[in-house]
Amino acid sequence: MKTFTPPPIRPGIHPRSGLGYRIDHGVRSSVPFLFVFFATLVLSAPLNLPGQVELMPAIIMATIFLWSVFVPALMPSLAVFVLGIWADILSFGPAGVMLLMMLIVHGVALSGRYTLARVNFFVLWLVFGVVMVGVTALQWVLCCALALHIVEFLPFVFETVLAFGSFPVLYVGFVWTYRFVVNNADRA
Amino acid sequence: MPVSIQFRQALGKLVLPALILVACGVILLGKADRGLIEKLRMNTADLLAPAYGLVAWPQEKLRWVSGNLQDIRNLEAENIRLRAENTSLRHWYDVAAALADENATLKANLHWIPDNAPTFVSGRVVRDTSGLYARAVLLSLNPDTAVRKGGIALDGAGLVGRVTEVGRRSARVLLITDSSSRLPVTLESSHAAAIMAGDNSALPRIIFYPQDNVPIEGERVVTNGEIESLPAGLPVGHVHYLRPGQPVVVPAADLDHVDMLRVFDYEDSVVPPDAPGRVPLPSGGGTMPLPTHSDQGLHG
Numbered sequence: 229m230k231t232f233t234p235p236p237i238r239p240g241i242h243p244r245s246g247l248g249y250r251i252d253h254g255v256r257s258s259v260p261f262l263f264v265f266f267a268t269l270v271l272s273a274p275l276n277l278p279g280q281v282e283l284m285p286a287i288i289m290a291t292i293f294l295w296s297v298f299v300p301a302l303m304p305s306l307a308v309f310v311l312g313i314w315a316d317i318l319s320f321g322p323a324g325v326m327l328l329m330m331l332i333v334h335g336v337a338l339s340g341r342y343t344l345a346r347v348n349f350f351v352l353w354l355v356f357g358v359v360m361v362g363v364t365a366l367q368w369v370l371c372c373a374l375a376l377h378i379v380e381f382l383p384f385v386f387e388t389v390l391a392f393g394s395f396p397v398l399y400v401g402f403v404w405t406y407r408f409v410v411n412n413a414d415r416a
Numbered sequence: 417m418p419v420s421i422q423f424r425q426a427l428g429k430l431v432l433p434a435l436i437l438v439a440c441g442v443i444l445l446g447k448a449d450r451g452l453i454e455k456l457r458m459n460t461a462d463l464l465a466p467a468y469g470l471v472a473w474p475q476e477k478l479r480w481v482s483g484n485l486q487d488i489r490n491l492e493a494e495n496i497r498l499r500a501e502n503t504s505l506r507h508w509y510d511v512a513a514a515l516a517d518e519n520a521t522l523k524a525n526l527h528w529i530p531d532n533a534p535t536f537v538s539g540r541v542v543r544d545t546s547g548l549y550a551r552a553v554l555l556s557l558n559p560d561t562a563v564r565k566g567g568i569a570l571d572g573a574g575l576v577g578r579v580t581e582v583g584r585r586s587a588r589v590l591l592i593t594d595s596s597s598r599l600p601v602t603l604e605s606s607h608a609a610a611i612m613a614g615d616n617s618a619l620p621r622i623i624f625y626p627q628d629n630v631p632i633e634g635e636r637v638v639t640n641g642e643i644e645s646l647p648a649g650l651p652v653g654h655v656h657y658l659r660p661g662q663p664v665v666v667p668a669a670d671l672d673h674v675d676m677l678r679v680f681d682y683e684d685s686v687v688p689p690d691a692p693g694r695v696p697l698p699s700g701g702g703t704m705p706l707p708t709h710s711d712q713g714l715h716g
Contacts (some may be wrong), residue, residue, distance in 0.1 A: 269464075272543075273464075273471045273543070274471055274475075274543045274544060275475075279548070305432045308435075309435045309439075312439065316442070317456055317460050318457075318460065319423045320457060320550065320552070321550075322443070323442055323445070323447075324439055324440070324441075324442035324443035324444075324445070327442055328436065328439040328443065331432065331436050331439050332436070334432070335432050335436070347423055370443070374443070374447060377595075378577050395677075396551045400664025412424065
C-alpha cells in the first residue's frame with residue numbers, strides 16, 4: 229500500500245524527486261556532452277562537406293568554450309577530457325593534440341568566467357577569436373614538431389576563421405538549448 | 417568519506433592541471449608508441465565502418481543520378497566524340513593485336529618465364545581520412561580477405577597509394593599525395609629515374625631527377641621496381657611543369673573521388689636465391705635492387 233506523505237509546507241519549492249525526474253534531469257544535464265560527442269561522430273563520417281575537417285574543431289571548441297563559461301557544471305573537466313580522447317580517436321591527426329587544445333580552451337574559459345559571463349556578446353566573440361588564434365598556433369607548432377617538418381599553414385588559418393565565423397550560430401544554439409532544454413525541467 | 421570543503425575545493429582546482437599533464441603524456445605516448453594509438457583508431461574505424469558505408473550509399477546514388485542527367489544533356493556531343501574516338505581506337509587495336517602477336521612469338525623464342533599473377537582484393541572506400549596533416553582513405557574490407565601492410569592500392573586508371581594500417585574489416589591507404597609518401601618512379605620517354613614526393617597538394621613533386629636528363633612535359637610516369645613490394649611499370653600519371661624547373665606528376669588515378677580500390681599483394685613475388693655471403697634483409701622496410709627483375713632491361 230502506498231504510504232501517505234504529507235504535503236510540503238511551501239508547495240512548489242521542493243524539486244520533484246523520483247526515478248522519472250532523475251532520468252529526465254540526467255538526460256537534460258548531459259545534453260552538452262552528447263552534443264559534442266555526436267557532432268564529432270557525424271563530422272567524422274564521409275559527408276563530403278566542404279571544409280568538413282576544419283569544421284569539427286571549430287564546433288567542438290566553440291561549444292566547449294560557451295558551456296565552460298556559462299554552465300561549467302554541465303561541462304566538467306573530466307567530460308572535456310573524455311570528449312578530447314574521442315575526438316582524437318576519430319580524427320587521425322597526431323595523438324593528443326586535439327585533447328590538449330580542448331583542455332586549454334576549457335581552462336581559459338573556466339578561469340575567466342566571472343568576467344566573461346558578464347561582458348557584451350561581441351566582446352565574448354572577440355575573446356573567443358583570440359583564444360582560437362592562440363590554440364591553433366599551438367596546434368600548428370605541435371604538428372610541425374611532431375612531424376619534424378614545416379606543415380602548411382593555410383588550413384590552420386582556415387580552421388581559425390571558420391571557428392570565429394561559426395561562433396554566433398553556436399551561441400544562438402547554446403542560448404536556445406540552455407533556455408528550453410537544459411533549464412526547463414519544471415515546465416516540461 | 418568525509419572531506420573538508422577546503423580540501424575538496426583544492427582537489428577540484430587540481431583536476432584540470434592534472435588532465436593537461438595527462439594530455440601532454442598522451443602526445444608523448446602517441447609519438448613513442450604509434451602502434452597502440454593506431455590499433456585503437458583502427459578498432460574504432462572497424463566498428464564504425466558499416467555506419468560510414470550507410471552514409472556513403474545515398475551520396476553515391478545521388479552522384480549517379482546527377483551524372484546520368486548530365487549525360488543525357490550532352491548526349492549528342494558525346495556521341496560525335498565517341499565515334500571519332502572509336503575510329504582512332506580501332507586503329508590502335510590493330511596495332512596492339514599485332515604487337516601482342518609479335519611479343520608472344522618473341523617470348524616463345526626466348527623461353528620467357530612469365531611473372532606470377534598477383535592476388536588482389538577489392539574494397540569500397542568508406543571514408544576520406546585526409547585532414548590537415550595527411551592524405552589517406554579508409555577502405556572497408558571483407559574480414560576473410562588477407563590484406564597486408566604494404567599492399568599496393570590501384571583504381572581503374574593508376575596507382576593510388578599503399579596500405580599503412582590494417583584492421584579486421586578495414587584498411588587505411590596512404591595516398592601518393594601525402595607528404596610522407598616517397599616512391600621511386602621511372603619517366604618513360606626520358607628513361608630517367610626519379611623520386612615522386614607527395615606534399616599534401618593534389619600534384620606530387622618529382623625530385624632527384626638527373627640534371628642532364630630533365631623530365632619532359634606530358635611524358636608518362638610509371639613505378640620502377642626498386643622496392644620489393646612495388647613492381648615496375650604500374651601507371652602513375654604524367655609529367656607537368658607548374659613553372660620552369662618545377663616538374664610535378666598529374667596522377668592518373670582520380671584521387672579526389674576514390675570509390676573502389678583494388679589492393680594488390682606483390683610481397684615476395686620475387687624471392688632472391690640463397691647465396692653464400694648474402695646478408696638477409698631486415699624484415700619490413702627492406703629495399704634492394706633486384707637484378708633478375710623482368711622489366712629491368714626495358715627501362716634500365
